[in-house]
Amino acid sequence: MTNSGKKSMAPSSSSGLTFKLHPLVMLNISDHFTRVKTQLNPPASSCATGNGHSSGDAMILQNPTVYGCVIGAQSGRTIEIFNSFELIFDPTTDTLDRSFLEKKQEL
DSSP states (O other), X not given: OOTTSOOOOOOSOSSOOEEEEOHHHHHHHHHHHHHHHHHHSOOOOXXXXXXXXXXXXXXXXXXXXXXXXXXXXXXXXXXXXXXXXXXXXXXXXTEEOHHHHHHHHHO
């Protein structure tokens, strides 16, 4: 606390940049991560599915790596990020789908 009784605040950034992140971007990223994680780790079914897992089998949950693109604009020292979309990663070639990215950029 300072002598005046108020809390002193640390500087938000030493670079002097201001970032504005729209809520839609956070929702898009969270949604994409959740969808990929659910695809890798399907929820256990309450009925027998014949998938070869007995109730005693230990399941290893995977946290996926997801890729995406953020879209924004810079005005002076302010950067505003207002949209985002997922990117398709091909693990066999360790590359991103460039044609998918180009289509999304056109939109």
